[in-house]
Amino acid sequence: MSNVLDRPVAVASHSPLPGADEILTDGALGFIAELHERFDDRRKQLLADRIERQKRFDRGELPDFPPETAHIRESDWRIGSIPADLQDRQVEITGPTNAKMVINALNSGAKVFMADFEDATAPTWDELIRGQINLRNRWLGRLRFTDPATGKDYAIGPNPAVLIVRPRGWHLIERHVTVRGEPVSGALFDFGLYVWNCAKAALEAGSGPYFYLPKLESRFEAALWSDVFEFTEEWLGLDRGTIKVTVLIETLPAAFEMDEILYELRENIVGLNCGRWDYIFSYIKRLGRSPDRITPDRSAMTMDKAFLAAYSLRLVATCHRRGAFAMGGMSAFIPVKGDDRANSEAIAKVRADKLREVGNGHDGTWVAHPALVPVALDAFREMHGPNQLFLIPEEIPTRHMMLALHQGARTEAGARENIRVAVQYIAAWLGGRGAVPLYNLMEDAATAEICRAQLWQWLRFEAPFDDGRRFSRDLFEDWLAEELAALGDVPNLKAAARLLHELVTDDEFEEFLTLPAYDLLA
Numbered sequence: 001m002s003n004v005l006d007r008p009v010a011v012a013s014h015s016p017l018p019g020a021d022e023i024l025t026d027g028a029l030g031f032i033a034e035l036h037e038r039f040d041d042r043r044k045q046l047l048a049d050r051i052e053r054q055k056r057f058d059r060g061e062l063p064d065f066p067p068e069t070a071h072i073r074e075s076d077w078r079i080g081s082i083p084a085d086l087q088d089r090q091v092e093i094t095g096p097t098n099a100k101m102v103i104n105a106l107n108s109g110a111k112v113f114m115a116d117f118e119d120a121t122a123p124t125w126d127e128l129i130r131g132q133i134n135l136r137n138r139w140l141g142r143l144r145f146t147d148p149a150t151g152k153d154y155a156i157g158p159n160p161a162v163l164i165v166r167p168r169g170w171h172l173i174e175r176h177v178t179v180r181g182e183p184v185s186g187a188l189f190d191f192g193l194y195v196w197n198c199a200k201a202a203l204e205a206g207s208g209p210y211f212y213l214p215k216l217e218s219r220f221e222a223a224l225w226s227d228v229f230e231f232t233e234e235w236l237g238l239d240r241g242t243i244k245v246t247v248l249i250e251t252l253p254a255a256f257e258m259d260e261i262l263y264e265l266r267e268n269i270v271g272l273n274c275g276r277w278d279y280i281f282s283y284i285k286r287l288g289r290s291p292d293r294i295t296p297d298r299s300a301m302t303m304d305k306a307f308l309a310a311y312s313l314r315l316v317a318t319c320h321r322r323g324a325f326a327m328g329g330m331s332a333f334i335p336v337k338g339d340d341r342a343n344s345e346a347i348a349k350v351r352a353d354k355l356r357e358v359g360n361g362h363d364g365t366w367v368a369h370p371a372l373v374p375v376a377l378d379a380f381r382e383m384h385g386p387n388q389l390f391l392i393p394e395e396i397p398t399r400h401m402m403l404a405l406h407q408g409a410r411t412e413a414g415a416r417e418n419i420r421v422a423v424q425y426i427a428a429w430l431g432g433r434g435a436v437p438l439y440n441l442m443e444d445a446a447t448a449e450i451c452r453a454q455l456w457q458w459l460r461f462e463a464p465f466d467d468g469r470r471f472s473r474d475l476f477e478d479w480l481a482e483e484l485a486a487l488g489d490v491p492n493l494k495a496a497a498r499l500l501h502e503l504v505t506d507d508e509f510e511e512f513l514t515l516p517a518y519d520l521l522a
């Protein structure tokens with residue numbers, strides 16, 4: 001069902017969720033319609049530009065620092081002010097927006113909670129709307145939850161984490177809201193609804209409308225966000241620069257425009273973050289058709305080596321020169337239940353990852369689970385202060401280092417793991433869950449993208465494995481069938497397997513697995 005109003009706004013909703021009418025007001029929908037009318041054509045053009053650029057990468061072009069913006073990289077300028085409650089970003093917990101997790105994350109002892117409508121969320125209408133209601137309730141001081149399974153009551157305690165919201169990337173649409181019959185952008189919907197409903201309440205509470213921006217590919221995409229913010233601040237009567245954002249550098253092209261992204265967003269930006277999982281995915285996606293860039297097993301691509309190490313160091317150097325925070329990223333290890341030894345090993349790996357980030361000069365990091373907050377806080381105590389903005393590394397990784405491929409084997413175990421993880425993750429996503437624990441690792445949209453992208457790349461080149469075999473269509477079909485049989489009766493597994501099969505065997509590389517998956521999402 002949809003209502004098309006004259007000043008175009010349309011909302012289709014499956015079920016009347018309690019509280020939805022309080023956030024989906026005429027004012028909020030009118031504002032989202034304004035965002036759509038003003039900015040959606042540009043969004044679509046920028047997505048088309050990504051595809052054009054991909055054609056050049058496919059012909060062998062490699063990312064480089066744009067010559068036309070050398071003046072931005074070479075001149076001295078700094079970003080605008082950073083609010084008091086964003087000065088200490090040492091440990092940030094991330095997670096989906098359901099009430100229990102929001103409350104647990106706010107109470108976790110982390111400095112910041114990033115409420116995620118992107119990698120950790122399967123964007124069903126109910127999940128999105130409930131998430132927005134929960135975030136608004138946080139600012140209205142009325143967020144509560146009783147777990148029906150345990151009867152336990154949840155409420156926000158003293159000193160909650162600072163709230164930052166991650167809207168979806170530019171590529172996704174929100175099909176339940178249309179303007180002149182066209183679905184609006186998921187990013188503009190998530191951003192618009194939150195900022196409309198919560199900006200003033202957040203400011204009154206001494207915080208502000210803070211966002212993480214995912215999956216940007218260029219300075220032009222940053223400039224689009226900047227214009228969205230300028231318009232929003234004017235529309236809502238906020239001072240210029242009230243909205244504050246941290247941009248994830250999680251695509252290979254964006255890593256070559258970090259200065260430019262900071263510059264375009266200088267009124268609103270406070271830092272960059274190493275979104276390592278999408279970054280690996282982007283490396284495979286953008287350069288994956290080159291036979292000399294066939295990646296090794298996912299587990300061999302670690303942050304201390306090759307293109308990942310180079311980009312972390314370059315991000316620190318770029319940010320600190322401009323007075324911006326250089327955030328680390330997410331270690332995928334999570335606590336292991338019922339096995340003390342495996343748990344200690346997982347914790348030790350997280351600690352080592354966080355100490356590496358401190359050593360690289362990062363100002364803070366991400367964790368996926370409340371039990372990891374003290375581990376990361378302890379590692380970041382090594383910084384001897386709330387941040388390391390004063391630290392400007394002298395050696396800045398070169399273009400060559402930024403493109404260096406990880407070395408390592410491709411193995412049957414690695415391929416089977418990619419199949420198992422991708423298929424189970426897609427099944428969970430189709431069931432409405434965007435982050436899941438699998439084999440003692442946190443898996444979300446970004447990590448699952450790596451799995452399916454590697455399978456596609458290996459199949460395309462019949463990549464050699466360590467045992468002398470090459471990864472062929474027959475092997476893929478056999479291993480997929482065997483892994484599915486071993487998994488047994490998992491909800492949505494058949495649909496997930498069909499989608500994975502299509503993604504891996506198609507000649508074309510699908511930009512995001514969540515695009516075809518969204519068509520299947522109930």
Ligand SMILES: CC(=O)SCCNC(=O)CCNC(=O)[C@H](O)C(C)(C)COP(=O)(O)OP(=O)(O)OC[C@H]1O[C@@H](n2cnc3c(N)ncnc32)[C@H](O)[C@@H]1OP(=O)(O)O
Nearest residue numbers: 094095101104105119120277330368369435436437442446
């Ligand atoms: C690549 C990227 O983009 S990373 C960012 C996106 N990804 C994420 O945000 C993932 C966040 N993490 C999670 O979703 C979860 O921790 C998972 C899926 C990895 C693991 O989930 P589970 O195995 O169900 O967690 P587990 O059972 O250990 O949870 C124990 C308790 O901690 C809570 N918890 C777990 N993770 C979180 C979290 N990230 N935030 C808040 N609370 C959490 C649970 O709600 C549960 O609370 P309870 O004891 O009150 O019932």
Ligand SMILES: O=CC(=O)O
Nearest residue numbers: 275276277278446
């Ligand atoms: O969003 C974070 C990532 O690693 O991807």
Ligand SMILES: [Mg+2]
Nearest residue numbers: 119275278446
């Ligand atoms: Mg990501």
